[in-house]
Amino acid sequence: MKSVIDIPDLSVEEIDELIKTAGDIALHPEKYAKSCEGKILATLFYEPSTRTRLSFTAAMMELGGNVLGFSEPGSSSAVKGESVADTARVVSCYADIIAMRSPKEGAAFVAAKNATIPVINTGDGGHAHPTQTLGDLFTIYREKGRFNNLTVGFCGDLKYGRTVHSLIEAMSRYPDVRFVLISPDALKLPTFVKYEILARHNVLYTETDSLEEALPSLDILYMTRIQKERFTDPAEYERLKDSYILTVEKLASAKSDLCIMHPLPRVNEISVKVDKDPRACYFKQVENGKYMRMALILKLLASAKENPETEDLLAGRSVLINEMKCTNPRCITATEQELDHVFRVVDAEAGICRCVYCEKKVKADSEMMKRVVRR
């Protein structure tokens, strides 16, 4: 049995297979209308995210299955202090698959470790939101017919935007992909993404603060929201905010087959007038996200049937267990009782490790590194 916590949990082959299934569902929805008859999806949403929850609910209903769950922690036993691990065990008795959203980073990982049914992470704090990325990938595939040989521009908040980091990670695995990173200085792509993803995959990228200059070279433009509260200097926000708004005028210099994407919700970073342009793909992205969620539900239910054993999420990894404590206050280890503090080794020579729940980076000393365990 398999759970999906983050995009790297899926191989390129598995993503290809999901895209194939999603494409078939989009063409022949009637073929799948009874595929999940008698199956139950539990949507456990510890923080409200109406959009994602509706997408999962629609996905399961269109497969002929049922949905139960809660949409905010106030209506669950979380207010009584029940752990994520216990909730996952309890819900495993009622449902066949779990979709979990939590503000705590690593919550879905803990759920997957304890549930006896597959778990899909539908967002854990600032950490991961893999089904958004799967929908983004399906959109690129439907619009371009390929993942290789593309110039992809990311515009806006590249520092905090987890959808951006996740799509960069997913696209970096394909050949001849180039990135153009368009952002103000204060919101540039973090160095860890540059070193641990772009450099590792040898991906070419350029950085600019001008959307207008970057536009003509792009095959795909991924827009994001710039939030005022991310700026330390309000004057800088006022000075920059309009330069990252996509307008009909700016689009005049873009390619005729440009694909414009946005994870939504939009505030004002894409002019409403752009919606009528055939290059606008952000509402198609919503529908594509639903098809990919349907494909993922089908795949995970089939894999759970084939192999009911809960998978070891750390299999094949070199880890340090309870040698250090994760200090990220948003990490699930900060609140869930008696949880092992586990770090995976990223760079053995330098002693660089990351928390398996929230990805927080720590440095282990040479004595600790002698106690690394291979799972």
Ligand SMILES: [Zn+2]
């Ligand atoms: Zn952590």
